[in-house]
Amino acid sequence: MKISVLGSGGWGIALAMSAESNGHQVLLWSPFESEVNELLVSRESKKLLKGVKIPESINITTNLSLIENSDITIIATPSIAVRETAVRLKNIKSTGIVVNVAKGFEAESLKRLSEVISNEISAPVVVMSGPSHAEEVARKVPTSLVACSKDYDAARAVIDAFSSEFFRLYTNDDMVGVELGGALKNIIAVAAGICDGLGLGDNTRAALITRGLTEIARLGVALGAKERTFAGLSGLGDLIVTCTSRHSRNHRFGELIGQGLGIKDALQEVGTVEGYYATELAYKLALKVGAEMPIISKCYEVLYQNLDVKEAIKYLMLRPIRDEQESLWISKQD
Ligand SMILES: NC(=O)c1ccc[n+]([C@@H]2O[C@H](COP(=O)([O-])OP(=O)(O)OC[C@H]3O[C@@H](n4cnc5c(N)ncnc54)[C@H](O)[C@@H]3O)[C@@H](O)[C@H]2O)c1
Structure with a gap:
């Protein structure tokens, strides 16, 4: 599968590494040149995940058009940037399933973030949430989460893509409950x-x-x-x-x-x-x-x-x- 992760902070890196270790083709995107350059040079986020090496096979880039034809696109930006990121996706040919992992609401509208994404694009939306520190997921500490969606097949596809002996996901269809908890x-x-x-x-x-x-x-x-x-x-x-x-x-x-x-x-x-x-x-x-x-x-x-x-x-x-x-x-x- 082709999996793209938008946002190369701690959580984006940890999820990109989990997808890579399951054999997927992974792309990690950030809009910030300086951030991408640091990651390309050292293959490490010294501030957020010190000592964790990002595999060479993960393509780190500021070029959003490279995510075209992804099977899964993950939004791992701060909640404040979720709408602008969803807007950027409008111009992308096939994002596949869109997974939101940011936790929060939109300030102006008080909307849940899955609602914000669905306002902008028509892809199936899955919310991945639960007890998960990037520092531990990146080091393969056993972790369990939920993949929540109104679209069961989309949630199952995300679960199948990410499941491993370190990462276990459960389905859930209560978007309001899962997003508010997070x-x-x-x-x-x-x-x-x-x-x-x-x-x-x-x-x-x-x-x-x-x-x-x-x-x-x-x-x-x-x-x-x-x-x-x-x-x-x-x-x-x-x-x-x-x-x-x-x-x-x-x-x-x-x-x-x-x-x-x-x-x-x-x-x-x-x-x-x-x-x-x-x-x-x-x-x-x-x-x-x-x-x-x-x-x-x-x-x-x-x-x-x-x-x-x-x-x-x-x-x-x-x-x-x-x-x-x-x-x-x-x-x-x-
Ligand atoms: N860190 C964790 O362990 C963890 C775990 C679960 C969920 N989350 C949630 O995931 C989200 C991201 O967390 P994080 O810790 O990786 O945050 P972070 O601040 O470390 O990184 C966010 C990344 O998003 C990108 N970004 C920032 N502003 C942007 C913008 N305006 N447009 C596009 N991209 C932008 C940048 O690449 C930045 O590094 C948060 O909502 C957080 O609550 C974090």
Whole structure:
């Protein structure tokens, strides 16, 4: 098969290498000359995946027309660049199945990224999501994800192309649930990082993960997701890995804030932090549908309105007592 990966960051490189080791013809594209030149010279991203050599057989290029007649085209850019990347694909003769691996929403429209892609091109769209750090996938650490699509055959084709003893994929057709799990877990990871930066403990992180999952599921169900999706790889699985791992940029960003760094400086230090942008968008989405999301609301106030992190935690701990089992769908008026 011919597999093209758009975006030569950590995740793009790791996926390109997984496809290459399954015997596919692989092309890795970036719009940035400097990035491509560095990868061509050293066959390594010293900043993102130090010590991981990219095989010579992967064609690294800035020439997008070379992806023509791909069987699978993967979008592995930051979420902010997904629409412009989909627009570029309009001029390509046959992209094959388009797989989105970016996690987030579109800022202006609050659309899910698969909706953004389908607005621009008519190819079948698959979302690949779940607990997966590029640093581990590139080193062939066993990893399990979901390939989610309304088109079962497209999801199966992606699964067949990527499956190996290191990479296991499950089908799923709940696009809303899978995409929301992937986008919103980054917010909870920022919150977990803040608590770790403050020197709080395992109890706090575990509480954030479980109550954070309840909030994510609440918004997801309000938007039409299946509740059980949030207990799966793209929900709980991804939430655990992002909130507990040293590889997560979202967690690292939060940690720096917890240690007292300003928001702008922390963003500068870490690079792409999807959770920062997702916080504002999730806050707006929750207001729109009337879903109660106390953790995400407080994250928004900390990141965008200078609320002190200790005040945010105090507020969350002293909220009115609730039954843990109460229905997922609780409107703001309840
Ligand atoms: N890193 C991971 O382990 C991981 C795992 C799963 C999902 N993801 C998701 O995948 C996406 C990419 O993550 P990453 O860590 O590789 O990010 P990154 O910032 O390391 O790299 C993104 C790459 O996208 C390309 N790019 C950047 N701006 C672009 C633009 N305007 N137009 C076209 N291409 C552009 C560049 O080649 C850049 O290197 C994110 O949404 C992230 O949440 C990452």
